Amino acid sequence: MEPALIALIVIAVLVAFVLAKSVTIVPQAQAKVVERLGRYSRTLSPGLALLVPFVDRVRATIDLREQVISFPPQPVITADNLQVGIDTVVYFQVTDPRLAVYGIANYITGMEQLTTTTLRNVVGGLNLEGALTGRDGINSQLRTVLDGTTGPWGLRVARVEIKAIDPPPSIQDSMEKQMRADRDKRAVILTAEGQRQSAITTAEGQKAASILSAEGKKQAAILDAEAERQSRILRAEGERAALFLQAQGQAKSIETVFQAIHDGKPDQGLLAYQYLQTLPKIAQGDANKMWIVPSEFSKALEGLSKLGGGDDGEGQRSWLDVDASSGAQGASQAPASSLDTSNWFDSNLPPAAEQPEAKISLSSIADAAGETAPQIPKPPPLSQVKQDVQESGPAADPRNRSADDDPLELPPG
Numbered sequence: 001m002e003p004a005l006i007a008l009i010v011i012a013v014l015v016a017f018v019l020a021k022s023v024t025i026v027p028q029a030q031a032k033v034v035e036r037l038g039r040y041s042r043t044l045s046p047g048l049a050l051l052v053p054f055v056d057r058v059r060a061t062i063d064l065r066e067q068v069i070s071f072p073p074q075p076v077i078t079a080d081n082l083q084v085g086i087d088t089v090v091y092f093q094v095t096d097p098r099l100a101v102y103g104i105a106n107y108i109t110g111m112e113q114l115t116t117t118t119l120r121n122v123v124g125g126l127n128l129e130g131a132l133t134g135r136d137g138i139n140s141q142l143r144t145v146l147d148g149t150t151g152p153w154g155l156r157v158a159r160v161e162i163k164a165i166d167p168p169p170s171i172q173d174s175m176e177k178q179m180r181a182d183r184d185k186r187a188v189i190l191t192a193e194g195q196r197q198s199a200i201t202t203a204e205g206q207k208a209a210s211i212l213s214a215e216g217k218k219q220a221a222i223l224d225a226e227a228e229r230q231s232r233i234l235r236a237e238g239e240r241a242a243l244f245l246q247a248q249g250q251a252k253s254i255e256t257v258f259q260a261i262h263d264g265k266p267d268q269g270l271l272a273y274q275y276l277q278t279l280p281k282i283a284q285g286d287a288n289k290m291w292i293v294p295s296e297f298s299k300a301l302e303g304l305s306k307l308g309g310g311d312d313g314e315g316q317r318s319w320l321d322v323d324a325s326s327g328a329q330g331a332s333q334a335p336a337s338s339l340d341t342s343n344w345f346d347s348n349l350p351p352a353a354e355q356p357e358a359k360i361s362l363s364s365i366a367d368a369a370g371e372t373a374p375q376i377p378k379p380p381p382l383s384q385v386k387q388d389v390q391e392s393g394p395a396a397d398p399r400n401r402s403a404d405d406d407p408l409e410l411p412p413g
Helices: 003-022 097-102 107-124 128-133 135-149 169-264 268-283 296-307 324-333 356-369 382-392
Strands: 023-026 030-036 039-044 047-050 056-063 066-070 074-077 083-094 155-166
Touching: 003 023, 023 030, 030 097, 039 056, 039 097, 056 097, 066 107, 074 107, 083 107, 083 128, 083 135, 107 135, 107 155, 128 135, 135 155
Parallel strands: none
Antiparallel strands: 023 047, 030 039, 030 056, 066 083, 074 083, 083 155
C-alpha cells in the first residue's frame, strides 16, 4: 500500500473522531452538564449540541423526570421506648442539574440519610399508637423538612409516604389480642343492641296487636249490644202488636158472645145450667184440700129441676123440650147476622221498621256490617184477609145459607 493512501486514511479517521467529539445529542427529559477545561461551562437542553473537541467535556447526564426512591426499613424508637421498623418512599425531581452535580456528591444517598434522621426525630416524639394512626402528619413533616433541605441540591421533594410500620412480634401479638378483644366487645355490644331492638320491636308489635284486638272486641261488643237492642225493640214491638191483637180478639169474642146471649134471650134456667158447669172448675187444682158448697147451690138445683119437669112442675114443659117445627121455624125466622172481621187485623200501630229507634238502629247495623238493613215482613193486604174470612167463615158453609142468599160481604175497611 502506498504511503500517500495510508496518510489519507489516517486523516479521515482523525476527522471522523473530531466530528464525533464535537457533536452530541441530548434525549428528551434529560440534561447534560458541560465542563470546559475542567470548569462548568453550560447545561445542554434536549436536542443536538456542538462541543469543542478536546476542550469541552460532558460531566454528567441528569434525568429531569420525577423519580421514586424506596428506602429499606429503618429502626426507629418511639416515645414509649418501642423499636419499630419504618420504610419510606420519596418522590422527588431534579430542578437544577448544575446544583445536583456540584451541590452534593450523591444526592440519593444524602436524601436517604436525611430521611432517616428526620423520621427518627418525628416518630421519636410519638407513641406507637400515635405513629400507627398519624401517618398523614408524619408524611407532611417529612416532606416539609426534606423539601427545605434539598433545595440547595437542586431537588424538589413532591411527597413522602410511609410504606409500612413494623412493630416487634410481641407488640404485634398484644395488638392482635387487643384488637380481638375489642372486636369481641363490639360484637357483644352489637348482639345486645340487636336483642334490645328485637325486644322493643316485638313489644311494639304485641302492643299494636293488643290495641287492635281491643278495638275489634270493642266494635264487636258495640255491634252485639246494638243487635241485642234492636232485637229487643223488634221483639217488644211484636209482643205489643200480638198482645194488642189478642186483646182485640178477646174483646171481639166477648162482644160476639155477649151479643149472642142477648139475641138468644136466656132465662134463669140457662144461667143455672151455666152455673152448674162452672162449679167443677172451682174444685180443680192440687192445692185444694177443702171444697165449700155455696148456699145458693140447692136453689139452683131446685130451679133446674122445675125447668126440667120435676115433681113440683107436673105437666110443665121443660125448657129443653123444643118442637121440631117450631125449632125449624125459629131457625128460619132468625136473622142471619154476619160477623164483621174487617178490623180484626188492624192494630193501629206503625210497623216496627218505621219506629224512630228502629230506623236509627237498622241503619247503624247496615253501616257497620256493610249490608242493607233486614226487611220486616209487611202484613197481608185487607182484601186478602177479607177473602180468607169469606172462604173460611160461617157463610162459606152451604148448610147455613139458602139458595137466594148472597155470599158474605164485609163492609169496606
